Amino acid sequence: MESASKSFTLKSNGTLRVLKTPCGVCQAFDPLSGGKHPKVEQFTGLWDTGATGTVISKDCALKLGLKPISKAKVYHANGEAIVNVYAINLFLPNQVAFQFIKVTEGVLNGTDLLIGMDIISRGDFAITNLGGQTVFSFRVPSEGKLDFVEESKPKQVINTRKKIGRNDSCHCGSGKKFKHCHGKNH
Known part of the structure; x- marks a missing residue:
């Protein structure tokens, strides 16, 4: 328009x-x-x-x-x-x-x-x-x-992705639980 x-x-x-x-x-x-x-x-x-x-x-x-x-x-x-x-x-x-x-x-x-x-x-x-x-x-x-003051304020980033639980499947596709794969160090 x-x-x-x-x-x-x-x-x-x-x-x-x-x-x-x-x-x-x-x-x-x-x-x-x-x-x-x-x-x-x-x-x-x-x-x-x-x-x-x-x-x-x-x-x-x-x-x-x-x-x-x-x-x-x-x-x-x-x-x-x-x-x-x-x-x-x-x-x-x-x-x-x-x-x-x-x-x-x-x-x-x-x-x-x-x-x-x-x-x-x-x-x-x-x-x-x-x-x-x-x-x-x-x-x-x-x-x-x-409003330059408003524009200069830091923007809050909101994460809309679901957090992976320790017992969920790992996101890498290995079939292992997250806690036994990429979640070992978390």
Whole structure:
């Protein structure tokens, strides 16, 4: 049976200090409505587990012709601000997509879009570093729990084979009792 989830994996030699992915962004719309599909523009998204919500730069909002749907008070490294809120559809690699995402406008200094926990928490997010290679993988919806502590616990081996009794026939097929054959040293 094929999985209903969508996922992508990015690999890079060396340790990545920043996770960036290509993103398609357009004005929010319902693709099933039969209406005209807004143009999807390509941007770069920076993944940030420290951000509560997804943030779009003012330049991106202008390029897309987005109209604010409301205002919101946000808190950031320099304090707080009242900013525009927009509704977008977000397209990540390998057909991972989100509709009608509310994003706030922010100053992002060198990136177009900041992908926050509103997106990350909808699926499974993993980063591994092994053998000098960073692997970043994301899947929606979640299909299971990732628990490295549980995975590292030793597994108890349960022997389901019946123990051979001393008076049973020996397993080697000699016809002798186990105690007179391979069981002499037990």
